[in-house]
Amino acid sequence: xxxxxxxxxxxxxxxxxxxxxxxxxxxxxxxxxxxxxxxxxxxxxxxxxxxxxxxxxxxxxxxxxxxxxxxxxxxxxxxxxxxxxxxxxxxxxxxxxxxxxxxxxxxxxxxxxxxxxxxxxxxxxxxxxxxxxxxxxxxxxxxxxxxxxxxxxxxxxxxxxxxxxxxxxxxxxxxxxxxxxxxxxxxxxxxxxxxxxxxxxxxxxxxxxxxxxxxxxxxxxxxxxxxxxxxxxxxxxxxxxxxxxxxxxxxxxxxxxxxxxxxxxxxxxxxxxxxxxxxxxxxxxxxxxxxxxxxxxxxxxxxxxxxxxxxxxxxxxxxxxxxxxxxxxxxxxxxxxxxxxxxxxxxx
Amino acid sequence: xxxxxxxxxxxxxxxxxxxxxxxxxxxxxxxxxxxxxxxxxxxxxxxxxxxxxxxxxxxxxxxxxxxxxxxxxxxxxxxxxxxxxxxxxxxxxxxxxxxxxxxxxxxxxxxxxxxxxxxxxxxxxxxxxxxxxxxxxxxxxxxxxxxxxxxxxxxxxxxxxxxxxxxxxxxxxxxxxxxxxxxxxxxxxxxxxxxxxxxxxxxxxxxxxxxxxxxxxxxxxxxxxxxxxxxxxxxxxxxxxxxxxxxxxxxxxxxxxxxxxxxxxxxxxxxxxxxxxxxxxxxxxxxxxxxxxxxxxxxxxxxxxxxxxxxxxxxxxxxxxxxxxxxxxxxxxxxxxxxxxxxxxxxx
Numbered sequence: 195x196x197x198x199x200x201x202x203x204x205x206x207x208x209x210x211x212x213x214x215x216x217x218x219x220x221x222x223x224x225x226x227x228x229x230x231x232x233x234x235x236x237x238x239x240x241x242x243x244x245x246x247x248x249x250x251x252x253x254x255x256x257x258x259x260x261x262x263x264x265x266x267x268x269x270x271x272x273x274x275x276x277x278x279x280x281x282x283x284x285x286x287x288x289x290x291x292x293x294x295x296x297x298x299x300x301x302x303x304x305x306x307x308x309x310x311x312x313x314x315x316x317x318x319x320x321x322x323x324x325x326x327x328x329x330x331x332x333x334x335x336x337x338x339x340x341x342x343x344x345x346x347x348x349x350x351x352x353x354x355x356x357x358x359x360x361x362x363x364x365x366x367x368x369x370x371x372x373x374x375x376x377x378x379x380x381x382x383x384x385x386x387x388x389x390x391x392x393x394x395x396x397x398x399x400x401x402x403x404x405x406x407x408x409x410x411x412x413x414x415x416x417x418x419x420x421x422x423x424x425x426x427x428x429x430x431x432x433x434x435x436x437x438x439x440x441x442x443x444x445x446x447x448x449x450x451x452x453x454x455x456x457x458x459x460x461x462x463x464x465x466x467x468x469x470x471x472x473x474x475x476x477x478x479x480x481x482x483x484x485x486x487x488x489x490x491x492x493x494x495x496x497x498x499x500x501x502x503x504x505x506x507x508x509x510x511x512x513x514x515x516x517x518x519x520x521x522x523x524x525x526x527x528x529x530x531x532x533x534x535x536x537x538x539x540x541x542x
Numbered sequence: 543x544x545x546x547x548x549x550x551x552x553x554x555x556x557x558x559x560x561x562x563x564x565x566x567x568x569x570x571x572x573x574x575x576x577x578x579x580x581x582x583x584x585x586x587x588x589x590x591x592x593x594x595x596x597x598x599x600x601x602x603x604x605x606x607x608x609x610x611x612x613x614x615x616x617x618x619x620x621x622x623x624x625x626x627x628x629x630x631x632x633x634x635x636x637x638x639x640x641x642x643x644x645x646x647x648x649x650x651x652x653x654x655x656x657x658x659x660x661x662x663x664x665x666x667x668x669x670x671x672x673x674x675x676x677x678x679x680x681x682x683x684x685x686x687x688x689x690x691x692x693x694x695x696x697x698x699x700x701x702x703x704x705x706x707x708x709x710x711x712x713x714x715x716x717x718x719x720x721x722x723x724x725x726x727x728x729x730x731x732x733x734x735x736x737x738x739x740x741x742x743x744x745x746x747x748x749x750x751x752x753x754x755x756x757x758x759x760x761x762x763x764x765x766x767x768x769x770x771x772x773x774x775x776x777x778x779x780x781x782x783x784x785x786x787x788x789x790x791x792x793x794x795x796x797x798x799x800x801x802x803x804x805x806x807x808x809x810x811x812x813x814x815x816x817x818x819x820x821x822x823x824x825x826x827x828x829x830x831x832x833x834x835x836x837x838x839x840x841x842x843x844x845x846x847x848x849x850x851x852x853x854x855x856x857x858x859x860x861x862x863x864x865x866x867x868x869x870x871x872x873x874x875x876x877x878x879x880x881x882x883x884x885x886x887x888x889x890x
Contacts, residue, residue, distance in 0.1 A: 210880075228592060232793070233701050234630035234778060235596035235691070244576060245593055248583035249673055249688055251641040255680040282582035293599040293686055325597055332603040333681025338641055340597055340688040343583070353581050430582060445580070532558075 201301030212328050215302070216309050220323055224288045226344065227322045236324035238289060238342065244350055246287075246343040248279035254334035261385075262378045262393075265304055267406045269311025272337045275432070277319055278410035278485045280343035282430040284351035287343040287412070289324045290316065294338075295331030308337075319412060349424065351489070356427035356446035360490040362509040363425075363499065365414045367458040368435055369474055372481025373466040374398070374405030380470075400462050408485040414504065415487075421498045425489035436479040437532040438488045439509075440518055449516040452509035452530065455523050479520070479530070549649030561676050563650070564657050568671055572636045574692065575670045584672035586637060591692040594635075596627035602682035609733075610726045610741075613652055615754045617659025620685045623780070625667055626758035626833045628691035630778040632699035635691040635760070637672045638664065642686075643679030656685075667760060697772065699837070704775035704794035708838040710857040711773075711847065713762045715806040716783055717822055720829025721814040722746070722753030728818075748810050756833040762852065763835075769846045773837035784827040785880040786836045787857075788866055797864040800857035800878065803871050827868070827878070 204212055217231045229237040238245075252258060252272050260268075273290060280287040292312055296305060316323050321341070381393040395402050410430075418425065427446055429438045435457065443450050457478050467474040478484075490511055491499060499505050509521075518530040552560055565579045577585040586593075600606060600620050608616075621638060628635040640660055644653060664671050669689070729741040743750050758778075766773065775794055777786045783805065791798050805826050815822040826832075838859055839847060847853050857869075866878040 229700065234627040234776075235594040235633070235689075237631070237698055238593040238595060239695075240588065240593060242590060245586040245588060245690075246583040247586060247637070247639060247673060247688070247690060249639040249641050249675055249686070251643055251675045251677055251684065251686055253643045253677060253679050253681065253684065256643070256678050279582040283585070285583065289595070291595060291597040291688060293597050295599055295601045295604070295684065325595060327597055327599045327686075329599055329601060330604050331601050331681075333601065333679070333684070336599065336601065336643065336681075336684050336686075338597070338599055338675075338684075338686035340595070340639060341583075342593075342595060347587075350585055352577065428582075 201303050204296070204300055204302050204305060205298045207302065209328055212305070216305065216328070222322050223320055224322045226288050227324055230322055230324040231326070236289065236291070238324070240344045243344040244347050246280050246283050246285040246345060247340065248276055249338065249340040250276050252337040254336070259382070260335070261382050263406060265307040266311035266314070269308040270315045270407055272339050273312055273315035273319070274408050274410045274485060276339040276341040277321065277412070278430040278432070280341050281410055281412050281415045282428050282487060283343070283345065284349050284415060284425065284428060285343040285345035287319060287321050287341050289322045289342040291325040291340045292323060292337070293327035295329045295333070295336035297334070298330045319410065351425045351428040353427050353429050353442050354445040356442050356448050356490040356511045358448060358511055358513055359493055360426050360511040361493060361496060361507050362439065362450060362452065362488070362490050362511065363505050363507050364431070364435070364458065364486055364488050365411050365504055366484070366486040367460045367463065368431065368484050368486060369467065369477035369481050370401045370404035370460055370463045371408060371483035372477045373463050373470070373472070374401035374403070376470050376472070377402060377466060378405060398462065398466065400460060401466055405483065408483065410485055411487045417502065423491055423495045423498050425491055428487060428489035431484045431486045431488050432482055434480040434482040435488065436530045440530060440532050442488070442490065443518050446511070447514050449512040449514050450509055450518050451512055452520050454520055456506060456508040458506040549651050552644070552648055552650050552653060553646045555650065557676055560653070564653065564676070570670050571668055572670045574636050575672055578670055578672040579674070584637065584639070586672070586690065588692045592695050592698055594628050594631050594633040594691040594693060595688065596624055597686065597688040598624050600685040602684070607730070608683070609730050611754060613655040614659035614662070617656040618663045618755055620687050621660055621663035621667070622756050622758045622833060624687040624689040625669065625760070626778040626780070628689050629758055629760055629763045630776050630835060631691070631693060632697050632763060632773065632776060633691040633693035635667060635669050635689050637670045637690040639673040639688045640671060640685070641675040643677045643684035645680070645682070646678045667758065699773050699776040701775050701777050701790050702793040704790050704796050704838040704859045706796060706859055706861055707841055708774050708859040709841060709844060709855050710787065710798060710800065710836070710838050710859065711853050711855050712779070712783070712806065712834055712836050713759050713852055714832070714834040715808045715811065716779065716832050716834060717815065717825035717829050718749045718752035718808055718811045719756060719831035720825045721811050721818070721820070722749035722751070724818050724820070725750060725814060726753060746810065746814065748808060749814055753831065756831065758833055759835045765850065771839055771843045771846050773839055776835060776837035779832045779834045779836050780830055782828040782830040783836065784878045788878060788880050790836070790838065791866050794859070795862050797860040797862050798857055798866050799860055799869055800867070801869050804854060804856040806854040
């Protein structure tokens with residue numbers, strides 16, 4: 195993928211040189227960041243608030259394919275995926291640490307591109323990069339991100355707070371990241387068969403972007419705060435709607451009914467799923483990587499959210515003995531199963 | 543290395559099954575841990591103290607070799623390496639997150655062994671495991687640890703606080719981890735040539751343990767607190783004494799004189815270095831992985847530390863224009879160079 199001519203080999207910089215190079219333009223914007231990169235540990239001060247910590251690891255060949263993932267997008271996504279977990283606690287993300295393992299043969303320009311995406315995400319979401327580790331890897335690119343955030347005790351939302359009768363809501367639309375991935379995988383195969391054929395992604399920008407450049411839904415957290423709705427339970431959609439609602443129901447010890455015809459799908463997702471002979475509903479239920487927020491609210495909050503463009507009510511919480519069900523378009527009731535993305539059984 | 547007969551394949555558990563399995567016995571011991579594993583993020587409460595965050599990534603083939611690293615030791619070391627950074631800020635470590643990438647063909651029993659070491663370290667150092675990520679890896683074992691700790695503002699020690707005339711101190715002894723590694727590498731080669739020959743590590747327990755099972759120096763932090771000595775600057779020795787003192791001098795904008803004959807070496811380190819035709823001083827200066835604490839104290843504190851068995855005074859801080867020097871046993875002055883371990887130029 196990279197043309198190594200006239201590129202700077204990172205081996206020549208060494209670890210400290212590389213870290214200096216990559217962190218020289220860091221700007222600190224968070225009041226809670228007392229000391230960022232450059233000592234044994236970052237020093238943070240949350241002034242009486244609850245601290246939130248989340249971590250994710252992205253591995254080449256498992257979570258991303260450099261054949262069709264621009265490094266800048268990858269850096270951006272690595273941060274988003276992590277911030278999404280902080281927002282899913284109804285918190286505000288404030289700091290991240292980033293550790294990368296890269297082949298020493300990787301050109302410096304490629305590492306820079308990766309960090310451009312990382313810095314872009316940090317800037318846009320107003321988080322400080324406060325630490326990390328940079329190491330050679332014999333095993334492809336590895337990115338590990340830990341995000342730190344905060345919330346007032348009264349604001350923290352767990353997965354376990356859903357009550358019977360609560361409305362199940364989801365932000366944005368689902369299944370797009372998965373259908374985008376199908377497209378990218380198809381075009382990769384076409385390219386491998388004939389490198390002269392240009393990828394045909396025309397008119398598919400939205401779902402390709404859903405896959406390559408997801409946005410964590412900080413805006414939804416802000417929206418809910420502004421209309422004074424505190425979810426009773428919340429989780430982000432990383433493994434697919436089915437898997438996530440099952441997490442909420444399991445941890446809240448409740449059941450649920452989801453309505454298939456309420457699940458928000460973008461027309462492009464629908465159309466592309468059909469092209470691939472996939473059931474669009476299954477793409478939403480089991481596709482994953484949409485990084486939308488799935489949450490439950492009290493029925494009393496219905497009026498506050500019913501006309502919010504970017505929030506869809508897709509079902510309600512039931513007593514645990516009723517189980518977790520999907521009510522299909524034809525009115526049948528199907529038990530939900532977590533067939534979500536399994537990190538130990540990569541789809542491709 | 544592993545006999546796969548009668549072992550449980552982790553693929554059969556899936557990601558959530560594996561996480562449940564590995565975290566089912568977690569005990570929370572820290573008051574600051576409000577919510578640990580099991581939601582989108584951990585929730586911590588530091589009650590007005592400064593929060594410390596540090597992260598490290600360990601990659602198979604770069605940082606460890608499974609040919610001679612028992613998985614339990616590896617898990618233990620992965621935690622120690624990270625806690626060491628929190629202690630180097632004069633803080634108390636309280637939580638860790640652990641992300642691992644492992645081949646899906648790895649037997650469950652092997653993952654369990656790794657976590658046994660992780661849990662053992664957490665228990666011994668009184669830290670809570672509060673989150674993580676578990677993923678398949680196509681490319682060998684990857685471990686990423688983030689540790690979180692706390693300190694009162696007045697107690698935090700940075701690398702940048704050294705003043706002219708301060709005494710340079712180091713805990714324990716140096717060079718052992720590196721000579722231990724040489725031994726392990728030699729025995730690996732012997733074994734590869736003739737698998738019937740048993741490794742000959744007799745009488746070398748100490749340095750082998752220094753390499754495979756380092757201990758972060760929480761005890762030194764506690765000792766310094768008990769004798770009311772606050773270091774002016776501190777760093778942990780992960781890359782070798784030379785590299786670390788240069789970090790302190792650079793960030794404090796000072797110089798230093800280190801005395802070769804003061805550098806603490808265990809007799810076994812000395813003897814083994816000689817066996818390998820290595821200069822024992824170079825092993826201490828550039829070997830790394832000793833995870834001792836290197837710190838500077840005011841001269842006024844001399845009486846408090848001079849008889850502490852586990853602390854050695856090895857030099858003093860000078861004005862920056864004097865440079866960073868090693869005074870050799872023969873009285874010559876050599877400029878110190880960071881030839882420490884370079885993650886992009888693996889020694890073996």
